[in-house]
Amino acid sequence: MTDRHDEGGAGRVVVTVQGVDRVGIVADVTRVLADAGANLVDIDQSVLRGDLFVMVAVADLAPEGGIPFAELRERLEALGERIGVQVAIQREEIFRAMHRV
């Protein structure tokens, strides 16, 4: 059971960004992740209904020496506030649990 939930790697997170499209959102978010020592493994983005920008980044948190989850969350939320988009970070297991049998 635990293995099934952990299959994506224990430190894997999903960062989602939603908001009005503007230049530089991807760069801003990936810079925060890089500064935290997180390794980007997948990124996808789309503009829905004309101007709603949605970006999803999957990243592995650094196993050692990186910043902890709670602090990364604070940095991303601060960024979201600064550039006016909604940024969330969640552990990947929740998505796998809900969408995969």
Next chain:
Amino acid sequence: MSLTLHEIVETLSMVREAHLDIRTVTLGLNLQDCAGADPAKVADAVAARVREKAARLKAEADAIAREFGVPIVHVRVAVTPVANLIAAPAVGDFTALAGALDAAAREVGVDFLGGFSALVEKGTTAAERTYLEALPDALASTERVCASVNVASTHAGIHMDAVRTMGEVIVRAAAKTADRDGVACAKLVCFANAVGDNPFMAGAFHGFGEPGAAVSIGISGPGVVARALERVPDADLGTVAETVKRAAFQITRAGELVGRELSRRLGVGFGIVDLSLAPTDRVGDSVGEILELIGVERVGGHGSTAALALLNDAVKKGGAFASEYVGGLSGAFIPVSEDKVMGRAAAEGHLTLDKLEAMTAVCSVGLDMIALPGDTPATTIAAILADEAAIGVINRKTTAVRLIPVPGKGVGDVARFGGLLGEAPVMAVHPASAAALIARGGRIPAPLQGLGN
């Protein structure tokens, strides 16, 4: 296989727009080794156990909610039924015990602590009689302590002496909190076929066959089911059931994940996921709304029982596949006070006590959080308890009853309990007396359904 953008956005909108949350994480604690003859020592031991074992419960639950991005609404503790923990107790010993548990619950940051309970479906011990005597005071003098009394089971039948006593206890508890619309009764559940792993309050307790400690999860998500059903407005009922099953699967998987992670971090075994659709008083988080989406104009109208039966069964089918261990009550909750659409239907006269009773034959609970006129006789309350117990006993299911006779209020008034307990319209009871039935006493024998061996 990597996750798709659609899957990720769907989960996010379930939380943000459909109120997906984990309704409760409940830490069950076994107190049987705290029993003794010195009431003060017992009270100290149980309070110490709660303080020790639940010390990190709230903080870890909050951290997990943040990491997974799924809110956890309630964090609670359930303990072994307390009625027989003290040898030869006095009435005051139980109020002191309730006070000690209340203080410990406050200290560890849980909003309710359940298990101030007794299982008396076949008879009462001397200690249990003292416990029942003490119950109104214990509930009126504490804030977070929840009590439950099991008065019937399919195996034992219905203990009508206990049913009569509970009618009196409910009236006394209401009178002691008359200034707060009888709120003490909102923390008191009368059960048939009570289960020892139910994580939901006010009826949670840690059963006698349970381990030293266990984490159990009560899932929620009426809003998720409702939003899914909005996407299939013209589909036939097979598709409706399938849509509910899919939503229930997803909600349950979220609950299972949260429960296992919390269990790992606390170093405590994982108990069960309770597959219940528990509404909250927020708009869009209502079981009543689901029934209306299925096609009854107002909950309580004809067709409501059929729609609820479909919903209840589909939730179980979807959830059972999603969790390794399913338990507790597992079904849809229909509390009038905590569900906006149910409350409205009751206030408008569509939903009556009789229809609610019928609906409880096909869902997980009984008459939950029902406000009654303040002058309802204790024997009438006892008779309502007996009717619900009969439904549970014959159908081999749990029924739970929370009735609040609201002092000074009558039909048309609204009872306001404040905080988590919401408000409820006062509902009419039948005027015909059941006093003669209740006065007979004794036990209604176990039905043939109980002789399954």
